[in-house]
Amino acid sequence: MFQRKPRRFRRRTNGRGHTSHGNGHGRTNSFSNGQSRNNFRPTQSAEKLLEKYNALAKEAMSSGDKTLCENYLQHADHFTRIIEDKNKNREQFKNNTTNKTSLSDQSPTVSDDNKQDDIKSKE
Numbered sequence: 001m002f003q004r005k006p007r008r009f010r011r012r013t014n015g016r017g018h019t020s021h022g023n024g025h026g027r028t029n030s031f032s033n034g035q036s037r038n039n040f041r042p043t044q045s046a047e048k049l050l051e052k053y054n055a056l057a058k059e060a061m062s063s064g065d066k067t068l069c070e071n072y073l074q075h076a077d078h079f080t081r082i083i084e085d086k087n088k089n090r091e092q093f094k095n096n097t098t099n100k101t102s103l104s105d106q107s108p109t110v111s112d113d114n115k116q117d118d119i120k121s122k123e
Contacts, residue, residue, distance in 0.1 A: 046086065050079040 044052070057072035 046079045046082045050076055050083065053079065 053072045053076035057069045057076060060066075060069040060072055
């Protein structure tokens with residue numbers, strides 16, 4: 001398909017010691033140590049972020065910045081939708097587990113009745 005043209009010149013180091021660290025890569029990734037990028041700020045829940053953006057929108061409106069207020073309200077609306085989806089999924093999961101447990105509770109009684117009928121028919 002598409003091939004790169006080979007480089008004519010080698011990269012020059014300009015006297016700077018560009019040495020590899022023995023891992024096969026010339027550059028190390030500072031985020032490869034298993035930690036997240038922002039170690040100082042934990043992620044917040046959707047509910048907390050909704051409150052935050054509603055408060056920021058209220059503050060922006062009181063200062064007279066309607067554009068910034070609308071921006072914050074759009075963020076708040078986004079988190080409202082996330083919370084609604086999370087609650088809907090929680091309800092569906094709760095209903096599914098309730099249905100599964102009620103079905104599993106009914107199954108042994110049906111098979112027990114069948115066993116008793118088999119026993120009576122053999123006698």
